[in-house]
Amino acid sequence: MNRFLFFFIFCHSLLFSSENSFSQVDSLVEKKQFLNAWKLLSSKETELNKEDVNIRKIKLCLKYFTKSISHQAFAFTNLKPEENLIQLRKSAETKLISTFPFKIDAILDSLIQENPKNHTLQKYKGDYYYDIFILFGRDWITSQQEVLRRMYTAYSIADKQGVNDYLSLYALGYFHHLNSESQTAIEYFHRSLNLDSNHAPTHYNLAYIYTELDSQEVALKHAWSAYKKYKYIHYKNDAGQMTGSILGKTGRHEEAISVLLDCDRLIPNTYHTYYYLLNSFLHLNKTQEALITAENMFSLDWKSHTIHTDIIESFIKTNHLNELVVFYQTKLTKEKYDMEFRGHIQLHMAQAYSLVNDKIQTIKYINDARESFLVCYDNNHPVFRVLDKMSK
Structure with a gap:
């Protein structure tokens, strides 16, 4: 005793x-x-x-x-x-x-072996690999795919035993999202929000999935939430761009412009902000604002084929060909001697006219572009193959 x-x-x-x-x-x-x-x-x-x-x-x-x-x-x-x-x-x-x-992984494995019924240890193991995924990305000891697999396995074991939190459920949802398992991802994301409705990344990923599923109203709700809840300006800006994009798709262009102008104040001169702004300005026939936005896009990289294609298609789809022609003609008027610059502008004018099936103007500007480029490029420059293809 x-x-x-x-x-x-x-x-x-x-x-x-x-x-x-x-x-x-x-x-x-x-x-x-x-x-x-x-x-x-x-x-x-x-x-x-x-x-x-x-x-x-x-x-x-x-x-x-x-x-x-x-x-x-x-x-x-x-x-x-x-x-x-x-x-x-x-x-x-x-x-x-x-x-x-x-070595957290080895220590946790040892503790789990000694006490396999303590499922909280699996939760901590998931936390460890989630942290590695966020901090190191592809630059860790083993592959990112293996890190995600270990994270998923540990969190899943813990979750099946009722051990979870908003972050582990978010991570499980994110894993399924990466693997294109949208419905399963949605279930985990909603479970995560039930534990913490203020977690901005969960809202952001739900908005992304619902956009892919063409459920724009639901996507918009979550995009708005992500935009309001993010503190870090780069993430807030991304969520704002998504919100503006969805508002534009649903025809709420005034609201889209308001959000996107906020994004431009957060991080000025970003391409996607300008792209979505241009779309909404054109739909509202705010041509002056649209031309200013197009100029901002142009100034980011006047040689970019992607930027010009987006500008051209935005104007054409909203029946603003005349304004687009004025936009490019003004540049040709201002720049008489830089033949490379003129050639690119003429090429894109040809591109615009080809979209409205105006063959006469298309051929005219293809020929003008060829003459300009011959001054500054060798005959074997790739741009001439582009012009030849456009001529057919």
């Missing part, structure tokens, strides 16, 4: 000591003393508490590292009040910093 009592007291004291240590770790993390938190955790690991200690170490590694070496070794820093972890990570990229080897 005394031996049993002694053993009980001993275990209880270890448990109390462990919980006390964890509260100290939590306090250090709250104060952003991440290096001290790591050292304290390392000093307190025993055979009895190693699972809890390693789980906390994994969380520390994934959230609070200063530098990661392929997510196999990690550096930590005790932050000063004015310091920012993201800034420290950027500066650490070019510095030699001592790291602590900590």
